Amino acid sequence: MANTAIHKATRRSLLDRYGYEERSAVLFLAPVMLVLMSVAVFPILYSFYLSFFRMKLTRPNNQPFIWFENYSDLLTNELFWVSVSRTVVFTLISVSAIAVIALLVALLLNQEFKGRRVLSTIILIPWAIPYVANALMWKWIYDSGYGALNGALYQLDFIDKYMVWLGDQDKTLPLIANAFVWKEVPLAAILLLVSLKAIPADLYQAARVDGATVWQRFIHITLPAMKPGFMLVMIYETMMAIRHFDLFFILTEGGPGDASHVLSWHIYVETFRNLSFGSGAAMSYLLALATFALSYFFIRTLGRRI
Amino acid sequence: MSTRKMVHLGRRDFLRTSAAAGAMALAGPARMAMAQGAPLTMHTWSAAVDTVQSHLNAFQEETGIQVNYGNSPWAQYREGMVTKFVGGAPLDMMWVSDSWLPEWVEAGWIAPIDDFDFLMKYNAEAEDFSTDSMTYKGRQYGLTYYTDYMAFFYDEEKVKEAGFDAPPTTWEEVVEQSLVMKEKGISEYPMMLAMAQESWLIEFMSSLVFSHGGHFTDDNGDSVMQNADGGAVQALQWVVDAVNKHGIISPACVETGELSGLKAFASGNHAFAMVAKYRLRMLNDPEQSQIAGRVKQAMMPMGPDGDHSTVGWMRFHGMSSQAAQDPKRAEDTARLIEWFGGKANGEYKFQKLLFLDIGAGFGVKPLFDDPDIQAAYDQYGDVEIIKAQQAIARKKDVITPWFGEWNEANGTAWQQAILGNSDVASALAKSGETWDELKSEY
Incomplete structure (x- = not known):
């Protein structure tokens, strides 16, 4: 019960802190941000991650993690x-x-x-x-x-x-x-x-x-x-x-x-x-x-x- | 220990899963459709598209098996197919180059077809190098789509003008006749050789090496290209001398691709050329060639320790491992392979169509006796020479899973020798070293 009350209070304070316009802005920007994250940010981070593997497409069963x-x-x-x-x-x-x-x-x-x-x-x-x-x-x-x-x-x-x-x-x-x-x-x-x-x-x-x-x-x-x-x-x-x-x-x-x-x-x-x-x-x-x-x-x- | 192991496996799993996930998202619906006995999927590079489509329509009418046909340009075909394989895109039958066979087999993407007796019976009528080129580690992976070999052509008029009754039969005679032509002003660079870094390069190099009695590798797959008596050294030395000492091959050969070289030969700039045999039709076509009617084929000249051997290559219809997993699908795919690579209604229809349409070579001997094919050959070539050269064509001896990587390094090594940046021995030593390194990695 106590936890639920704290949760509600926190939620209310967040809603109070950000007005209707800010929340609308976040809502409208979210799809674009999601697209950007998936087509720009994720590939960049993922390619960095790949650079730590001996990843050769023609050897799908042998792609060890090799650090640097x-x-x-x-x-x-x-x-x-x-x-x-x-x-x-x-x-x-x-x-x-x-x-x-x-x-x-x-x-x-x-x-x-x-x-x-x-x-x-x-x-x-x-x-x-x-x-x-x-x-x-x-x-x-x-x-x-x-x-x-x-x-x-x-x-x-x-x-x-x-x-x-x-x-x-x-x-x-x-x-x-x-x-x-x-x-x-x-x-x-x-x-x-x-x-x-x-x-x-x-x-x-x-x-x-x-x-x-x-x-x-x-x-x-x-x-x-x-x-x-x-x-x-x-x-x-x-x-x-x-x-x-x-x-x-x-x-x-x-x-x-x-x-x-x-x-x-x-x-x-x-x-x-x-x-x-x-x-x-x-x-x-x-x-x-x-x-x-x-x-x-x-x-x-x-x-x-x- | 166990934690480390878990982390290690987790990364691998994540790598595999995330790579597959993207592809699955794209391929998912198609994969589901495949499982329901949906149409077969056939993918080729963009060649003779109309011929393929009409032959495919006939197959669908004949068998009731539906096939989705797609194609993509040759230049991006291998990379595109690898992406499809990795992503699990629906694929049952596809065209395969002999150069990629080991790579695709080792990756588990294509399946052998030798369990289908009705496909294997065609080997009895196929050229040996054709069957060899579709075989890897004792298993056969397809039936011929088109096959050809590197041929030696000459401009008969120029040879006669230089005072020779017959074309050269040895590489030494090529130099001898070329020098006379240069002296008489018949041609500045009588021999056309395309040595640009492109997919044809290995075929040009292999022909030179084979005809000098050499090999790139031995029967165990170890490098012998660097051996002083291996024939490869002699072959490369011949090219280096031809460019730098005799001046019978243009120094621009290192930037000349097969197509540019062909056009230059067709324009009458050269007396001799080494190009794919199927180009003979174009070279003797007045609408496409200024030396039409004068281009003849001779047996590949030989080196001091060599013979008239040349390199042959193979493009074939293969079956994906995906298709092979489902017996019904595999059976249908095998029938599709037979329709294209074997006989359709009792005749080698597709190979014949391709030959008559674009002059592409066929890998089955009986077609040499076909009246339509003989009539076509009579218009621009000598069927006996064509047949004799094809009979001694050999498959490339460098086709391995690491061929692509080695090919880049080897091409550069040959070019460095031609440019004078390294001597022949060092260039081939480097090529051999790269081969051994890659072999040990795999």
Whole structure:
């Protein structure tokens, strides 16, 4: 009896504490929260759980719990480290090229000239192309037998015979990075352009009055004011580059040899070809960790003086 | 102790249960329907869909057994099927590649069919490598859907233009004739070899190794690919020299897939090509090939210690373990397998339909004597050569539960040697090492 009374009292106090509107909100949000929990939160936690098992779909009767062995195995896996180094190179090439080209494009689009709107629209086209379509297009361009790149260079007398592009291991990563940059520059340029537009014109006028040259105005006004934009671009593009998969899948499948065997490709092979969900999950978590770490680094370094 | 054991088992149980639970939620209704003698379920990859459907309709009319037919693209087929198996989705008959046979058997997903005498009688008329390719640990797991082998084709006009009366019979002669063609400007890269990392790669490599008298593994399944006198070393050395020393194969071969290579050959860029035999029809079709009428088949060239052997492969109709558990369902599934892989109303109808429809190879010898098939072959090939090469085709010697994983590493090792990143011996040593590691794990 006493317990029932306490229970009723507690219930009443909860009902008193949360009004009708709050309780309605909880009720209406519950279905969405339930969906989110089941399609987002649960898979994330479950994949983390899987990373502690030697779980291979093709061996359903032998899936032992192995604690952190999937993680420690990676540290001694030669191909994993190859994939890490390829990812770092690809990311460095891509992100630095995107930052520089996007800055130039943003500076150009920030000027008033005839046809600026048309040019802005044209520049946005690569961004509007789906990733897979972009990859297929570049596959045709780079093809060593009938590719447009060979055709153009040959017609212009830059080469005397058709070249091997993606099949040449020294060219593979830069060429894939080029395709990635082409697709990513428009968005980066728009983000930087927004930062440029936000710079008050009177800052430039004051600098001119003080006798600052164009270069000085760029270094001391434009660049510092663009830091928020740059931070956004660096974080977003670094994450995109590290996790990028489509171009590697369609253009080279990690080859030739292991020349484009990046981390995302390694995870794909391990998870979906070898069907090793345990080690695939472990690698995915390491990749996520690396992405978080880099984002944190950019926020700390670029965000400090904003 | 007992607590630890309980925790350990609990995790495993949770893992299994939760993996199965999701799939059960999806498959539950279908599973219930299966138990009630509902239609059979047949799943294939998306090839000759209309032919399959019309042949299936005939089966349903003939037997009154209802069948639900589904298909999915080849590129995702294995992964999709594994997910179905793990999730317990309803499945009775499916197409199986010889490459997946051990993996699927060891996982307990497919069942042998050799208890059905009316299916086993077809072995008497089947090519040996076809039956071998459907057999694992002494049990047979299906009947032929389509079978083929790696063939050596040449452009007759280019060979004659180079001053040769006959195609090469050895790999050395391939180099010799190719160098003359290069010198005369007939072709920059006379030999087409597709060495991109894709599912065809193992077939190209196996043909080269077999024709050099080599093996990847011995009778005990131990790696011999790294042995200096094993034939694999000679085969890879031939490819490396052909690319880097003689320049008769394009360095782009490492990015050339089977389909791209085929198109390049059909465009007249090369004089020799190694592709699946069924491609001969397309190569001699004027609507699809610029060298139509000029493409002939020769026996696979041989290495110094080899012969004209090539690799054959098999895709077959298999029965799921699910179906095998219910005698009535198993019987119906076996009849469905016979309708497609054996005779339907007294003839090998489906294999013949596939051949006439898309040129797919068949694994039963009597079809070589079928007038319709002979008439079709006469239009674009030499049935005697086709028959002779098929008779000495051999199954791949690397088909094991760990084949998929090893194949990735082996493909990379071959490419590394071709690219000059490692020497032939080191590349194959690495491949052999990976094989041994995986074998010990399983």
